[in-house]
Every structure is written in C-alpha cells, then in structure tokens.
Amino acid sequence: MPEGLCANDIAKLENIISATRRVKRGETLFRTGDRFDSLFAVRSGSIKTVVTHDGGREQVTGLLLAGDALGFEGIEEGVHTCDAIALEDSSVCVVPYTLFERMCRETDALQRRLHRMMSHAMNREVNHVVRLGLLRADERVARLLLDLSSRLSRRGYASSEFTLRMTRDDMGSYLGMTLETVSRTLSRFDKAGLIEAQGKFIRIRDFEALRAV
Template identity: 50%
Template sequence: MSDVAAYPVTLPAFVPEHAPPFPGQPPAIARAPRSDTLRCSTCSMRAICMPQGLTPDELKRMEALICPSRTIRQGETIYRANDSFQSIYAVRVGSFKTVVMHRDGREQVTGFHLTGDSLGLDGVSSGHHSCDAVALEDSKVCIIPFHLLETMCREVKVVQQHLHRMMGSEIVRESSQMMLLGTMSAEQRVATFLLNLSDRLRLRGYSPAEFHLRMTREEIGSYLGIKLETVSRMLSKFQRDGLVDTHGKDIRILDHESLVRV
C-alpha cells in the first residue's frame, strides 16, 4: 500500500496553467518563486527521491533542471484534475493527499504522500492530471519539468532507471490498493494502513512506533473504503486489545507483531 515517491541553475520561472484552488486566489504553485539556497546534495531526502550513483557533474545537472522549491499552504492544491501535465513534484517538506471527485461531489482519497514522495505521475499517460493534489499541512515541493527530465533520461542511464522505478512504484501502489479494498476486512484495512505508514516513516528516519497523523479519520476512511465511524471503532478496538495507544491524531504502536497478524 505504499503511496508513492523528494526530489534549484537558474531557469525561467516555471508557471503551469492551473485553475485557482479557491475563488479569487491564484494557485499556490503559480506564485512567484521564493529564494531557496538548498540543493539536492544537502537535502535529507536525497537518498529516497534522487537517483543513486550520479557523478558530481550529473548531480549538478540534476539540480539545474529542478525549479526552486515552492511553499504550498494547508488546503491548497499543486494541481487539479484535468490540468495540463507539465511537471513532477517532489515533496520536500510536509504531506499531501490525492483525491478524485465523484459526480455527486463526494471526495475519494486515492493516496497520502509524505516527504520524499513524488506527485504528478498520473499525468504522464494522457497529458492531463487525473486527480487533485492537496496539502495536508504547510508543505514544500520541488518542481521537475518533465520535458527536461526526459532529455536527461536519454543521456544518463541511472536517471532513466530511477524514473522507471518511480512509475513501477505507482503500479505496485495501485495494485496493493485494489487488494486492500477488494479482499481485506475493515479491521485488516486499518491495521495495514498503520503498518504501511509506520514503514514509510521508518525509511525516512522517523520513529516507526510513534507518529502524528496529518490526515483526518474521515480521510483515512475515504482512502480505505470504510466509514469514519468504522475507522474510529477499529482504532478503539486496537487500543482495547493493547496493539496501539491513540490520543487524537497521535498514534503509538505497542505490539507491532500482533498488528501484523490482524
């Protein structure tokens, strides 16, 4: 159930054409870029989002094609469904959810994306994004214009291989999500969600046993295909059984092995 992959040189400011996230407000990603002196070589998420095995010159080239990071405020979007696909976005700080809207206006959460994850690959096939990407908290993303990345892929094999791995991860994520929704009980879905989040945090150097949920229980339920009340009931059951300790959005896993066996 791993949700996806974080990925500034100076290029002309890249401003995709997005619909505004709120009436009268310009899209967060279209605002003037902020000064950002950090580079991939000093980013703590480099091992997760950047190709491994780049030479110093290749790393400089990679940094050169990445636009300066942008700040996305909580509730703002990077892109919306049907926006033209132009870039991949790497989460440098913070977290996002991807959502699709049903015809009746209901929101369906399709993924949660953490620091080090990538966003935007949904637009590669059709040239348009298929979902909205919304910040769950104040976040930063690095912007990688896809046409420049394609050029570098043709010239640097490890970059091409890294892009292929990212796309492969999307396939694995979607198939895992189908299995979760199609074959697991509500109890197993919530347990799998907590274990997956724990593993992803561990890979990023954070505590796998204690963490703060950035998403609401309603959003978790939407992602897992169950009701808000069911999420709360399952968490309460896990607490009674001594598997986890919950205080609002703060989660502490007490018995990892038993949670795996749910």
Template identity: 60%
Template sequence: MRAVCMPDGLSAEELSRLDEIICLSRRVSRGEALYRSGDTFSNLYAVRAGSFKTVVTHDDGREQVTGFAIAGEPLGLDGISDESHGCDAIALEDSIVCVIPFHLLEMLCRESRAVQRHVHRMMSSEIVRESALMMLLGNMRADERVATFLLGLSKRLEARGYSASEFNLRMTRDELGSYLGMKLETVSRTFSKLQRQALISTQGKSVRLLDTDGLRRV
C-alpha cells in the same frame, strides 16, 4: 531527502545536472491545491516537507481519497499518460515541494541510465501501490485495512529517518476512511478495537505502535 529522492550511482556531473532542473521549490498552504484534475501536466513534484492527499471527484460530486504522499515521495505521475492531471493534490499541512519540469527530466533520462531507471522505479512503485490498494479494499476486513495502513506508513516514515513507532496522522479519520473504503464510524471503532487489544495507543492524531508483530497478525 537526497538519499530517498536521488538515484544511486550518479556521477558528480549527473548529480549537478539533476540539481539544476530541481532548482525550483513551491510552498503550498494547508488545504491548498498543488494541482487540480484537468490541469495541464508539465511538472513532476517531490514532497520536500509536509504531506498531501490525492483526491478524485466522481460525477455525482463524491470525493474519493486515492493516496497520501509524505516527504521524499513524488506527486504528479498521474498526468504523464494524458498530459493532464487526473486527480487533485491537496496539502494536508503547510508543505514544500520541489518542482521538476518533465521535459527537462526526459532530456536527462536520455543522457543518464541511472536517472532513467529511477524514473521507471517511481512509475513501477505507483503501479504497485495502486495494486496493493485494490487488494486492501477488496479482500481485507476493517481491522486488517487499518493495521496494514499503519504498518505501511510506519515503514515509509522509517525510511525517511523518522520514528517508526510514534507519529502523527496528518489526515482526518474521514479522509482515512475514504482511502480505506470505510465509513467514519467504522474507522473510529477499529482504532478503539486496536487500542483495546494493546496493539496501538492513540491520543488525538498521535499514534503509537505498541505491538507491530501483533498488528501484522491482525
């Protein structure tokens, strides 16, 4: 994950300093919370292995999945503004995260422009992700939402050295529906439709992309 997590252009000394503050790791079992909404913010986290979902609970008790994080991606950026987390981060499988104390990262940012730019890029990526989600929920049909999600996940996995065409969905169909603003039945029907169109092949949680150009045209 070094090529994904670490900023480019660091000197040996800067790389050593960054390694020093990311020396802690934490194991999180499937279904366990890395942090909960309202917890005091003190650390950022980088997913080293496994995957997570982020969840917001509404006043009436309904849960809304707001994102999925895979290996090489950050967690905890939501806590920077108010110094408390605004969502729950729940492990979708047995996972490992690297713990990055934020006050030490801030100190390093003042010393290294490369690290500072990397943190700014992470924050910018989170803003772009949220904007893309709003477009996904507001303007797309059900089949467009699922196709866009699968293509986006494929691209993220490929950047981390995994297969871009065949992977397991760690989230349930219900969790995916919550993220995409769709009912469980609609998610299932949409997967079946894409499979009938020979765009994907599914078996349980395993998904194979058969025609990525076709998915882009959905």
C-alpha cells in the same frame, strides 16, 4: 535522489529541479484538469491525492510523504487526473517534465531511476487495490498504520509513534470505509492494547498483534 549518478549529472539535475514550491495545509498543488507539465517530489510535509467521482463522492487515492514523487498520472493525457492537496504545510520540488525527459535520454542512470519510480507508484496502487478488495475493515486500518509506520521509519522517524496528518474522514476515504468505522476500529485496537490512539497521535504497542489482525 543521487545514487548511480555522477557528479556532473547531479549538477545538471539540480539545475533542472531548482524550483521549490510551498503548499499550505489544505491548498492544492494541482487539480483535476490542470495542464500537466511537471512532476513533483515531496520535500517536506505530506500530500494526499483525491479523485472526485461523479456525484461528488471523493476517494483518497494516495498518501505521499517526504521523498515521494507524484504527478505521473498526468503524463498519459497531458492533464492531471486527480487533485493533490497538502495535509500540512509542505514544500515540493518541481521537476519540469520535458526537460527531465530529455535528461533521461542523455543519462541512463536517471532514466532507470524514473522508470523505477513509476513502477513503484504502480505497485503502490496495486497494493491499494489488494487492500480494498481483499481485506476487512480492521485489517485495512491495521495495514495502513503499519504502512505509515514503516514509511516514516525509513525516513528516520520513530516507527512506533507518529502523528497522523489526515482526518478520520481522509483515512476512511483512503480505506474505502466511513470515518465512524475508522474511529471505532482505532478505539477497539486501543482497548485491546494493540495501539494507543488519542486523536491524531498514534503509538503502536504491539506490532506482531497488529500484523496478525
């Protein structure tokens, strides 16, 4: 989290975000309608955000990994507009918003960091829109795998091998397609030698081909 902040600032920041919260797999960090008063940063594990549309249909709108921040959607109305659900046992830093806002007024490096994080979150959503609006089913799946791969490798994990934390149903919801189509697409990629897929375990065998899907 540091970078651009002096030691003194970091100390103040750590004081504010001292609280850590643990969320077990399947439990919610916050729910639609909950009062917004903190931002969160994933410390370990992974979290999905879900919007429930009238009629019960659910859309997974975000997949957050260690280091990712969430909760910004609640700023607008002071109320959270989605559910945040742990995909595995996870822990998050709790950042009380009012205090954090005040600190951002005092420290420009922190302010810049916050704005970049929010801008980043927006760009993530825009990418998601492009994925859903422009790509075919197999392209979407390929992009999700490559996306996860690069995000995991940036976090120090192997880029070509990982274990999905979400179900086929979650993937389908995230990608705007059914779980069956996700499953079929992965099987096809497997048979074509692009990946190795056995259940939740994925190994990417041919990055170039996957990018070219």
